[in-house]
C-alpha cells in the first residue's frame with residue numbers, strides 16, 4: 197500500500213474572523229501528483245502554508261510524513277522543511293547570484309561544503325531539469341522565463357526533498373513553455389520518485405499531469421478525485437469553472 201505523505205484532516209482556518217479554510221480534508225500518497233485548483237483567494241496557498249508550518253490550523257490537523265506539523269519544535273520544523281522543496285510562483289531566484297549559487301544556496305548557507313562540491317551538486321540537479329553546464333555561471337537576468345522555472349525547480353530539489361510543492365508553476369509562461377514544464381513535472385516524478393502538490397490556475401496543467409485534483413471554492417472543497425471524475429462532476433460551479441476547456445481536456449488532450 198502507498199505511504200501517506202500529507203494528510204489534512206478537517207482543516208479550518210480563520211483569520212480576523214474571516215473563514216479562510218472550511219473543513220478541508222485530503223490525503224496525498226507517495227509519488228502522487230496532487231493539484232489544488234480554484235479561483236483567486238479560494239485558499240490554495242493557505243493550505244500549503246499549513247503544510248510547511250507557516251500557519252497553524254484554527255482546528256483540524258495537518259500531518260506531513262506522519263507528523264502533526266503544528267506540534268513540531270523549531271528544530272523539527274527545519275528538518276521537515278528540508279524535506280519539502282518549494283517552487284515559488286515568481287521563481288524567487290537571487291538576482292545577484294549565479295545560477296549554480298542559486299541552486300546550491302542551501303549548501304552554501306548551511307554546510308561547510310567547498311564551492312566546487314556545491315557547484316557539482318548544482319550541475320547534477322540542473323541536469324535533472326534538462327539544463328547543462330552552459331547555464332551554471334549565468335545570472336538569473338540572462339535566463340528565459342522557462343529556464344528560470346527550471347532553475348527554481350532545480351533549487352527546490354537540491355536537498356532531495358520527498359515532497360515538492362509547486363506554486364503556480366506555469367504562471368507567466370506562454371502555452372508551449374507551460375506544457376514543457378508540465379512534462380518536466382512528470383519526468384521529475386519518474387526520475388526522483390518525489391511526491392508533488394501543485395497549486396495552479398492552469399486547468400490544462402491540472403487535468404493533464406495530476407493523479408488527483410482538489411477543487412476549492414471560498415475555502416471549501418467542491419470536488420476531489422481523479423481528473424476524469426472531476427471533469428464529469430455535475431456540480432454547476434465545476435462546469436462553469438472548467439467551461440470551454442472541457443473539450444480539449446478529453447483523454448486525447450491528455451496525451452502529453
Ligand SMILES: Nc1ncnc2c1ncn2[C@@H]1O[C@H](COP(=O)(O)OP(=O)(O)OP(=O)(O)O)[C@@H](O)[C@H]1O
Pocket residue numbers: 211216234235236237238239240241242243
Ligand atoms: N496573511 C493573511 N491575512 C489575512 N488574510 C489572508 C492572509 N493571507 C491570505 N489571506 C486571505 O485568505 C484567502 C485565501 O488566500 P490564498 O492566498 O490561500 O488564496 P489562493 O487560492 O492561493 O489565491 P491566489 O490564486 O490569488 O493566490 C484570501 O481571501 C486572502 O485574502
